[in-house]
Amino acid sequence: MSLALWLTGAASAAVLGASARWNWWRPRAEGLPILMYHKIGTPPPDSRLKKLWVSTDMFRRQMEWLKTHRWEPVTLRQVAEKQDRGDPLSPRAVVISFDDGYLNNYQNAFPVLRDYGYPAVVFLVVQAVGWENFWHDPATESRLPMMSWKNAEEMQSAGVEFGSHTMTHPRLTGIESKQVVEELGKSRRIITEFLGREPVTFAYPYGNGQDDEKVRRLVRDAGYRWACSVHQGKSVPTEEPYCLHRIFVRGDDSLFDFHLNMTRGRARL
Numbered sequence: 001m002s003l004a005l006w007l008t009g010a011a012s013a014a015v016l017g018a019s020a021r022w023n024w025w026r027p028r029a030e031g032l033p034i035l036m037y038h039k040i041g042t043p044p045p046d047s048r049l050k051k052l053w054v055s056t057d058m059f060r061r062q063m064e065w066l067k068t069h070r071w072e073p074v075t076l077r078q079v080a081e082k083q084d085r086g087d088p089l090s091p092r093a094v095v096i097s098f099d100d101g102y103l104n105n106y107q108n109a110f111p112v113l114r115d116y117g118y119p120a121v122v123f124l125v126v127q128a129v130g131w132e133n134f135w136h137d138p139a140t141e142s143r144l145p146m147m148s149w150k151n152a153e154e155m156q157s158a159g160v161e162f163g164s165h166t167m168t169h170p171r172l173t174g175i176e177s178k179q180v181v182e183e184l185g186k187s188r189r190i191i192t193e194f195l196g197r198e199p200v201t202f203a204y205p206y207g208n209g210q211d212d213e214k215v216r217r218l219v220r221d222a223g224y225r226w227a228c229s230v231h232q233g234k235s236v237p238t239e240e241p242y243c244l245h246r247i248f249v250r251g252d253d254s255l256f257d258f259h260l261n262m263t264r265g266r267a268r269l
């Protein structure tokens with residue numbers, strides 16, 4: 001093979017590799033991006049769930065990216081209020097969401113959010129508040145402290161919305177309807193009691209139940225306005241209020257992945 005031919009081959013192999021890795025060829029997607037984070041900071045060395053950890057430094061760079069590109073972070077409560085008033089949602093609106101309610105969200109993410117003046121949405125596992133991530137198998141993720149009601153109150157005063165992520169983080173399709181109703185209703189009542197505001201948003205633990213008509217109906221009947229899934233992509237809230245798609249921000253994402261996520265709705269195949 002001639003050198004020129006070999007070089008051409010190598011170049012197209014590289015391009016093919018890049019296109020499988022990154023969705024730069026995908027057209028820009030319309031809709032509301034809802035970023036999904038879990039833990040902010042440095043994972044414990046034995047963590048088997050490292051992709052769920054975004055470093056504080058990378059989180060700050062991502063918030064800086066949003067600012068540079070003039071995105072406008074909003075809460076899902078604000079999206080509901082806009083819809084009720086018949087106001088259009090800004091095409092630059094973005095939601096920054098966190099699942100579970102780890103103390104590291106308060107310690108590491110909140111100071112960054114405050115620096116930028118950005119609101120966010122945190123989904124609490126209500127029985128874990130002020131305690132630990134009891135639902136995790138300690139073989140995959142060691143015990144981590146969760147934020148307290150006091151932390152949550154402080155965040156709420158700075159514009160953070162709190163939603164429910166159930167009482168105990170169960171797989172909702174694996175338990176009786178009566179228990180599902182309890183997980184949805186009790187968590188909602190306790191959040192209302194401690195934070196003085198009825199939560200309007202719910203997030204399915206593990207995304208389980210997000211495609212189940214019966215579970216979705218129970219979420220609606222419990223009084224929630226929106227429910228967040230783990231389906232990847234941007235969302236049109238009015239069309240899929242009980243299965244909002246989200247953008248999973250992985251711990252090993254580069255800023256280029258973040259850019260693709262924000263513009264295309266996904267960074268990878």
Ligand SMILES: [Zn+2]
Nearest residue numbers: 099100205206
């Ligand atoms: Zn969760």
